[in-house]
Amino acid sequence: MNNVIKLANRPEGKPQLNDFKFSEEERPEPKEGEILLEAKYISVDPYLRGRMRDVESYIAPFELNEPMESTVVAEVIESNNTNFDKGEFVFGMLKWKELQTSTGNGLNKVDPEQAPLSAYLGILGLTGLTAYISLDKIANLKSGETLLVSGASGAVGSTVGQIGKIKGCRVVGIAGSDEKLSLMKDKFGFDEGINYKSTENMQEAVAKACPDGVDVYYDNVGGEILDAALNNINKNGRVINCGAISLYNEKETPQGPRHEGILVKKTVLMQGFLVRDHAKEFGPAIQQLAQWLQEGKITYEETVVEGFKNIPQAFLDLFEGKNKGKMVVKI
Numbered sequence: 001m002n003n004v005i006k007l008a009n010r011p012e013g014k015p016q017l018n019d020f021k022f023s024e025e026e027r028p029e030p031k032e033g034e035i036l037l038e039a040k041y042i043s044v045d046p047y048l049r050g051r052m053r054d055v056e057s058y059i060a061p062f063e064l065n066e067p068m069e070s071t072v073v074a075e076v077i078e079s080n081n082t083n084f085d086k087g088e089f090v091f092g093m094l095k096w097k098e099l100q101t102s103t104g105n106g107l108n109k110v111d112p113e114q115a116p117l118s119a120y121l122g123i124l125g126l127t128g129l130t131a132y133i134s135l136d137k138i139a140n141l142k143s144g145e146t147l148l149v150s151g152a153s154g155a156v157g158s159t160v161g162q163i164g165k166i167k168g169c170r171v172v173g174i175a176g177s178d179e180k181l182s183l184m185k186d187k188f189g190f191d192e193g194i195n196y197k198s199t200e201n202m203q204e205a206v207a208k209a210c211p212d213g214v215d216v217y218y219d220n221v222g223g224e225i226l227d228a229a230l231n232n233i234n235k236n237g238r239v240i241n242c243g244a245i246s247l248y249n250e251k252e253t254p255q256g257p258r259h260e261g262i263l264v265k266k267t268v269l270m271q272g273f274l275v276r277d278h279a280k281e282f283g284p285a286i287q288q289l290a291q292w293l294q295e296g297k298i299t300y301e302e303t304v305v306e307g308f309k310n311i312p313q314a315f316l317d318l319f320e321g322k323n324k325g326k327m328v329v330k331i
Protein backbone atom coordinates (compact mmCIF):
# COMPACT_ATOMS: atom_id res chain seq x y z
CA MET A 1 0.00 0.00 0.00
CA ASN A 2 1.01 3.62 -0.54
CA ASN A 3 0.67 6.47 1.99
CA VAL A 4 -0.85 9.79 0.92
CA ILE A 5 -1.53 13.11 2.71
CA LYS A 6 -4.65 15.03 1.64
CA LEU A 7 -6.22 18.35 2.55
CA ALA A 8 -9.06 17.57 4.97
CA ASN A 9 -10.32 21.11 5.76
CA ARG A 10 -9.73 24.66 4.67
CA PRO A 11 -8.36 26.16 7.92
CA GLU A 12 -9.58 29.44 9.36
CA GLY A 13 -6.62 31.14 10.99
CA LYS A 14 -3.74 28.93 12.06
CA PRO A 15 -3.85 25.46 10.43
CA GLN A 16 -4.06 22.42 12.73
CA LEU A 17 -2.99 18.79 12.33
CA ASN A 18 -6.61 17.74 11.72
CA ASP A 19 -6.68 19.89 8.58
CA PHE A 20 -4.63 17.09 6.98
CA LYS A 21 -5.85 13.55 6.32
CA PHE A 22 -3.68 10.44 6.00
CA SER A 23 -4.93 7.77 3.62
CA GLU A 24 -3.71 4.67 1.85
CA GLU A 25 -4.01 3.75 -1.81
CA GLU A 26 -2.91 0.82 -3.97
CA ARG A 27 0.77 0.80 -4.87
CA PRO A 28 0.88 2.64 -8.24
CA GLU A 29 2.12 0.84 -11.37
CA PRO A 30 3.92 2.86 -14.06
CA LYS A 31 2.37 2.59 -17.54
CA GLU A 32 4.31 2.72 -20.81
CA GLY A 33 6.22 6.04 -20.94
CA GLU A 34 5.96 6.53 -17.15
CA ILE A 35 8.35 6.26 -14.23
CA LEU A 36 7.72 5.19 -10.64
CA LEU A 37 9.11 7.64 -8.10
CA GLU A 38 9.90 7.18 -4.42
CA ALA A 39 9.94 10.41 -2.41
CA LYS A 40 13.25 11.07 -0.61
CA TYR A 41 12.93 14.69 0.63
CA ILE A 42 9.76 16.79 0.73
CA SER A 43 9.82 20.58 1.03
CA VAL A 44 7.37 22.36 3.34
CA ASP A 45 6.96 26.04 2.50
CA PRO A 46 5.02 29.01 3.90
CA TYR A 47 3.24 29.69 0.57
CA LEU A 48 1.41 26.34 0.84
CA ARG A 49 -0.79 28.05 3.45
CA GLY A 50 -2.21 30.26 0.67
CA ARG A 51 -3.05 27.19 -1.40
CA MET A 52 -5.20 25.83 1.45
CA ARG A 53 -7.59 28.76 0.81
CA ASP A 54 -10.16 28.60 -1.97
CA VAL A 55 -9.23 31.95 -3.50
CA GLU A 56 -7.86 33.02 -6.85
CA SER A 57 -4.11 33.45 -6.73
CA TYR A 58 -0.98 32.98 -8.84
CA ILE A 59 -1.29 29.22 -8.26
CA ALA A 60 -4.39 27.00 -8.01
CA PRO A 61 -5.73 26.16 -4.54
CA PHE A 62 -5.46 22.59 -3.22
CA GLU A 63 -8.66 20.61 -3.68
CA LEU A 64 -10.39 19.24 -0.57
CA ASN A 65 -9.80 15.50 -0.07
CA GLU A 66 -7.08 15.51 -2.72
CA PRO A 67 -3.32 15.07 -2.12
CA MET A 68 -1.25 18.08 -1.09
CA GLU A 69 1.85 18.82 -3.17
CA SER A 70 5.14 20.71 -2.94
CA THR A 71 8.65 20.42 -4.32
CA VAL A 72 10.02 16.91 -3.80
CA VAL A 73 13.29 15.13 -4.50
CA ALA A 74 12.54 11.56 -5.57
CA GLU A 75 14.34 8.47 -6.83
CA VAL A 76 13.33 6.70 -10.02
CA ILE A 77 12.68 3.14 -8.82
CA GLU A 78 11.12 1.81 -12.04
CA SER A 79 11.28 3.24 -15.54
CA ASN A 80 9.19 2.68 -18.65
CA ASN A 81 10.50 5.97 -20.06
CA THR A 82 13.73 6.05 -22.09
CA ASN A 83 14.59 9.54 -20.72
CA PHE A 84 14.98 8.21 -17.16
CA ASP A 85 17.02 5.37 -15.71
CA LYS A 86 16.29 3.45 -12.54
CA GLY A 87 18.41 4.91 -9.72
CA GLU A 88 18.38 8.50 -11.05
CA PHE A 89 17.12 11.34 -8.84
CA VAL A 90 14.72 14.10 -9.91
CA PHE A 91 13.08 17.13 -8.34
CA GLY A 92 9.87 18.93 -9.17
CA MET A 93 6.32 19.66 -8.02
CA LEU A 94 5.01 16.30 -6.80
CA LYS A 95 2.23 14.98 -4.56
CA TRP A 96 2.60 14.19 -0.87
CA LYS A 97 2.76 10.44 -1.60
CA GLU A 98 5.49 7.97 -0.74
CA LEU A 99 5.24 6.51 -4.26
CA GLN A 100 3.82 8.06 -7.42
CA THR A 101 4.00 7.66 -11.17
CA SER A 102 4.97 10.46 -13.57
CA THR A 103 5.52 11.00 -17.26
CA GLY A 104 8.63 12.97 -16.27
CA ASN A 105 7.17 16.24 -17.58
CA GLY A 106 8.29 19.19 -15.45
CA LEU A 107 10.89 17.13 -13.55
CA ASN A 108 14.59 18.03 -13.45
CA LYS A 109 17.34 15.49 -12.86
CA VAL A 110 19.62 16.17 -9.90
CA ASP A 111 23.14 15.01 -9.31
CA PRO A 112 23.69 13.62 -5.79
CA GLU A 113 27.45 13.93 -6.37
CA GLN A 114 27.23 17.72 -6.83
CA ALA A 115 25.36 18.44 -3.58
CA PRO A 116 23.34 16.56 -0.95
CA LEU A 117 19.85 15.76 -2.27
CA SER A 118 18.10 18.04 0.23
CA ALA A 119 20.05 21.06 -1.07
CA TYR A 120 17.91 20.93 -4.24
CA LEU A 121 14.95 21.99 -2.08
CA GLY A 122 16.87 24.91 -0.53
CA ILE A 123 20.06 26.64 -1.54
CA LEU A 124 20.08 25.03 -5.04
CA GLY A 125 16.28 24.96 -5.25
CA LEU A 126 13.43 27.44 -5.17
CA THR A 127 14.45 29.32 -2.03
CA GLY A 128 18.03 29.89 -3.21
CA LEU A 129 16.68 30.91 -6.61
CA THR A 130 14.19 33.29 -4.99
CA ALA A 131 16.95 35.05 -3.06
CA TYR A 132 19.36 35.25 -6.00
CA ILE A 133 16.96 36.28 -8.78
CA SER A 134 14.93 38.80 -6.74
CA LEU A 135 18.08 40.60 -5.57
CA ASP A 136 19.46 40.56 -9.09
CA LYS A 137 16.24 41.97 -10.62
CA ILE A 138 15.16 44.50 -8.03
CA ALA A 139 17.70 45.34 -5.33
CA ASN A 140 20.50 46.95 -7.37
CA LEU A 141 22.78 46.41 -4.34
CA LYS A 142 25.83 48.66 -4.13
CA SER A 143 28.87 48.13 -1.99
CA GLY A 144 28.64 50.02 1.30
CA GLU A 145 24.82 50.11 1.33
CA THR A 146 22.75 48.79 4.23
CA LEU A 147 20.61 45.74 3.47
CA LEU A 148 17.94 44.88 6.06
CA VAL A 149 16.42 41.36 5.83
CA SER A 150 13.46 39.90 7.74
CA GLY A 151 12.92 36.16 8.17
CA ALA A 152 16.69 36.37 8.17
CA SER A 153 17.60 32.96 9.58
CA GLY A 154 15.21 31.11 7.24
CA ALA A 155 15.85 29.58 3.84
CA VAL A 156 15.36 32.68 1.68
CA GLY A 157 16.55 35.22 4.27
CA SER A 158 19.85 33.50 5.10
CA THR A 159 20.73 33.34 1.39
CA VAL A 160 19.75 36.98 0.82
CA GLY A 161 22.02 38.11 3.66
CA GLN A 162 24.99 36.14 2.35
CA ILE A 163 24.56 37.51 -1.17
CA GLY A 164 24.41 40.98 0.39
CA LYS A 165 27.79 40.34 2.02
CA ILE A 166 29.25 39.13 -1.31
CA LYS A 167 28.06 42.46 -2.82
CA GLY A 168 29.84 44.39 -0.05
CA CYS A 169 26.78 45.55 1.90
CA ARG A 170 26.32 46.00 5.60
CA VAL A 171 23.70 43.32 6.38
CA VAL A 172 21.25 43.47 9.27
CA GLY A 173 18.87 40.55 9.90
CA ILE A 174 15.59 40.31 11.83
CA ALA A 175 14.63 36.94 13.35
CA GLY A 176 12.68 35.42 16.23
CA SER A 177 15.30 34.24 18.74
CA ASP A 178 18.76 35.09 20.09
CA GLU A 179 19.96 31.65 18.94
CA LYS A 180 18.93 32.60 15.40
CA LEU A 181 20.79 35.93 15.69
CA SER A 182 23.96 34.04 16.65
CA LEU A 183 23.51 31.70 13.68
CA MET A 184 23.08 34.69 11.35
CA LYS A 185 26.24 36.36 12.58
CA ASP A 186 28.46 33.33 13.17
CA LYS A 187 27.53 31.13 10.21
CA PHE A 188 26.15 33.55 7.61
CA GLY A 189 28.33 36.62 8.32
CA PHE A 190 25.53 39.13 9.07
CA ASP A 191 26.81 42.32 10.74
CA GLU A 192 23.91 42.86 13.12
CA GLY A 193 20.69 41.20 14.25
CA ILE A 194 17.39 42.19 15.85
CA ASN A 195 15.21 39.73 17.77
CA TYR A 196 11.71 40.99 16.93
CA LYS A 197 10.12 38.82 19.62
CA SER A 198 12.04 40.48 22.47
CA THR A 199 12.01 44.01 21.00
CA GLU A 200 9.28 46.43 22.04
CA ASN A 201 9.90 49.22 19.55
CA MET A 202 11.00 47.81 16.19
CA GLN A 203 11.26 51.23 14.54
CA GLU A 204 13.83 52.32 17.15
CA ALA A 205 15.65 49.00 17.00
CA VAL A 206 16.02 49.24 13.21
CA ALA A 207 17.26 52.85 13.55
CA LYS A 208 19.86 51.71 16.09
CA ALA A 209 21.02 48.71 14.05
CA CYS A 210 21.08 50.73 10.81
CA PRO A 211 22.64 54.10 11.82
CA ASP A 212 23.02 55.11 8.13
CA GLY A 213 19.42 54.16 7.36
CA VAL A 214 18.14 51.28 5.23
CA ASP A 215 18.99 51.30 1.51
CA VAL A 216 17.37 47.96 0.68
CA TYR A 217 14.74 46.18 2.75
CA TYR A 218 14.13 42.51 1.84
CA ASP A 219 10.71 41.66 3.23
CA ASN A 220 9.80 38.06 4.01
CA VAL A 221 7.27 38.80 6.75
CA GLY A 222 5.19 41.96 6.05
CA GLY A 223 3.05 43.61 8.76
CA GLU A 224 4.59 45.69 11.54
CA ILE A 225 8.17 44.74 10.64
CA LEU A 226 7.63 46.19 7.15
CA ASP A 227 6.28 49.38 8.80
CA ALA A 228 9.40 49.65 10.99
CA ALA A 229 11.68 49.16 7.98
CA LEU A 230 9.88 51.75 5.87
CA ASN A 231 10.15 54.28 8.68
CA ASN A 232 13.94 53.95 8.36
CA ILE A 233 14.24 53.78 4.57
CA ASN A 234 16.71 56.05 2.80
CA LYS A 235 16.20 58.27 -0.25
CA ASN A 236 15.97 56.05 -3.37
CA GLY A 237 15.55 52.96 -1.15
CA ARG A 238 14.34 49.65 -2.59
CA VAL A 239 11.89 47.27 -0.93
CA ILE A 240 11.51 43.70 -2.21
CA ASN A 241 8.18 42.12 -1.22
CA CYS A 242 9.07 38.43 -1.27
CA GLY A 243 6.57 37.22 1.32
CA ALA A 244 4.38 38.25 4.25
CA ILE A 245 4.32 35.24 6.57
CA SER A 246 3.10 37.34 9.53
CA LEU A 247 -0.21 37.73 7.65
CA TYR A 248 -0.70 34.23 6.22
CA ASN A 249 -2.87 32.99 9.09
CA GLU A 250 -4.87 36.20 9.56
CA LYS A 251 -8.60 35.76 9.02
CA GLU A 252 -8.84 39.35 7.78
CA THR A 253 -5.96 41.46 6.53
CA PRO A 254 -5.20 43.97 9.30
CA GLN A 255 -5.32 47.68 8.47
CA GLY A 256 -1.82 49.13 8.68
CA PRO A 257 -0.34 52.60 8.43
CA ARG A 258 -0.42 54.16 4.95
CA HIS A 259 2.97 54.23 3.27
CA GLU A 260 2.32 56.51 0.27
CA GLY A 261 3.94 59.54 1.93
CA ILE A 262 7.20 57.70 2.65
CA LEU A 263 7.31 56.16 -0.83
CA VAL A 264 6.88 59.57 -2.50
CA LYS A 265 9.12 61.63 -0.21
CA LYS A 266 11.94 59.07 -0.28
CA THR A 267 11.33 58.07 -3.95
CA VAL A 268 11.28 54.42 -2.87
CA LEU A 269 10.86 51.50 -5.26
CA MET A 270 8.68 48.78 -3.70
CA GLN A 271 8.26 45.68 -5.84
CA GLY A 272 6.69 42.25 -5.42
CA PHE A 273 8.44 39.15 -6.71
CA LEU A 274 7.39 35.61 -7.69
CA VAL A 275 10.15 33.13 -8.41
CA ARG A 276 7.88 31.07 -10.67
CA ASP A 277 7.83 33.95 -13.19
CA HIS A 278 11.58 33.53 -13.79
CA ALA A 279 11.95 29.87 -14.80
CA LYS A 280 14.10 30.83 -17.80
CA GLU A 281 16.74 32.24 -15.45
CA PHE A 282 16.95 29.19 -13.16
CA GLY A 283 19.85 27.53 -15.03
CA PRO A 284 22.42 30.36 -14.77
CA ALA A 285 21.22 31.24 -11.25
CA ILE A 286 21.75 27.66 -9.99
CA GLN A 287 25.18 27.64 -11.61
CA GLN A 288 26.18 30.82 -9.74
CA LEU A 289 24.80 29.55 -6.42
CA ALA A 290 26.56 26.17 -6.87
CA GLN A 291 29.84 27.94 -7.66
CA TRP A 292 29.60 30.18 -4.57
CA LEU A 293 28.77 27.08 -2.51
CA GLN A 294 31.79 25.22 -3.88
CA GLU A 295 34.06 28.24 -3.26
CA GLY A 296 32.79 28.50 0.32
CA LYS A 297 31.38 31.99 -0.31
CA ILE A 298 27.91 30.89 0.81
CA THR A 299 26.65 28.14 3.02
CA TYR A 300 23.27 26.90 4.24
CA GLU A 301 21.43 25.49 7.21
CA GLU A 302 18.67 22.90 7.21
CA THR A 303 16.16 21.64 9.71
CA VAL A 304 15.53 18.02 8.73
CA VAL A 305 12.41 16.36 10.14
CA GLU A 306 12.28 12.60 9.64
CA GLY A 307 9.29 10.57 8.48
CA PHE A 308 6.42 10.92 6.00
CA LYS A 309 3.87 11.13 8.82
CA ASN A 310 5.58 14.25 10.19
CA ILE A 311 5.12 16.39 7.05
CA PRO A 312 2.05 18.28 8.38
CA GLN A 313 3.74 19.05 11.72
CA ALA A 314 6.88 20.28 9.94
CA PHE A 315 4.69 22.59 7.86
CA LEU A 316 2.90 23.93 10.97
CA ASP A 317 6.25 24.48 12.70
CA LEU A 318 7.25 27.05 10.05
CA PHE A 319 4.69 29.42 11.58
CA GLU A 320 6.21 28.90 15.04
CA GLY A 321 9.73 29.61 13.81
CA LYS A 322 10.92 26.11 14.76
CA ASN A 323 13.16 25.89 11.67
CA LYS A 324 16.63 27.29 11.13
CA GLY A 325 17.35 27.54 7.42
CA LYS A 326 15.34 25.35 5.07
CA MET A 327 12.73 23.05 6.60
CA VAL A 328 12.70 19.69 4.79
CA VAL A 329 11.22 16.30 5.58
CA LYS A 330 13.35 13.22 4.98
CA ILE A 331 11.24 10.25 3.98
Ligand SMILES: NC(=O)c1ccc[n+]([C@@H]2O[C@H](COP(=O)([O-])OP(=O)(O)OC[C@H]3O[C@@H](n4cnc5c(N)ncnc54)[C@H](OP(=O)(O)O)[C@@H]3O)[C@@H](O)[C@H]2O)c1
Residues within 6 Å of the ligand: 045, 046, 047, 126, 127, 130, 151, 152, 153, 154, 155, 156, 157, 174, 175, 176, 177, 180, 220, 221, 241, 242, 243, 244, 245, 246, 247, 273, 274, 275, 276, 318, 319, 320, 321, 322, 323, 324, 325, 326, 327
Ligand atom coordinates in the same frame (compact mmCIF):
# COMPACT_ATOMS: atom_id res chain seq x y z
N1 LIG B 1 7.87 35.28 -3.75
C1 LIG B 1 8.40 34.08 -3.96
O1 LIG B 1 8.57 33.62 -5.08
C2 LIG B 1 8.78 33.29 -2.74
C3 LIG B 1 9.49 32.07 -2.85
C4 LIG B 1 9.85 31.40 -1.67
C5 LIG B 1 9.48 31.93 -0.43
N2 LIG B 1 8.76 33.10 -0.40
C6 LIG B 1 8.39 33.71 0.88
O2 LIG B 1 9.59 34.00 1.56
C7 LIG B 1 9.36 33.96 2.97
C8 LIG B 1 10.37 33.00 3.60
O3 LIG B 1 10.15 31.70 3.09
P1 LIG B 1 11.13 30.50 3.46
O4 LIG B 1 10.74 29.34 2.65
O5 LIG B 1 12.52 30.99 3.44
O6 LIG B 1 10.68 30.20 4.96
P2 LIG B 1 11.62 30.28 6.27
O7 LIG B 1 12.02 31.70 6.44
O8 LIG B 1 12.69 29.26 6.15
O9 LIG B 1 10.63 29.83 7.42
C9 LIG B 1 9.62 30.66 7.89
C10 LIG B 1 10.13 31.57 9.01
O10 LIG B 1 9.25 32.69 9.13
C11 LIG B 1 9.35 33.22 10.43
N3 LIG B 1 8.00 33.59 10.90
C12 LIG B 1 6.96 32.75 11.14
N4 LIG B 1 5.90 33.46 11.58
C13 LIG B 1 6.30 34.77 11.62
C14 LIG B 1 5.65 35.98 12.00
N5 LIG B 1 4.37 36.00 12.41
N6 LIG B 1 6.36 37.14 11.92
C15 LIG B 1 7.66 37.13 11.51
N7 LIG B 1 8.31 36.01 11.13
C16 LIG B 1 7.64 34.85 11.19
C17 LIG B 1 9.94 32.13 11.32
O11 LIG B 1 11.21 32.57 11.79
P3 LIG B 1 11.34 33.48 13.14
O12 LIG B 1 11.78 32.56 14.22
O13 LIG B 1 12.37 34.49 12.74
O14 LIG B 1 10.00 34.07 13.42
C18 LIG B 1 10.11 30.93 10.39
O15 LIG B 1 11.27 30.20 10.68
C19 LIG B 1 7.91 33.53 3.15
O16 LIG B 1 7.11 34.67 3.34
C20 LIG B 1 7.58 32.86 1.83
O17 LIG B 1 6.21 32.87 1.55
C21 LIG B 1 8.42 33.76 -1.51
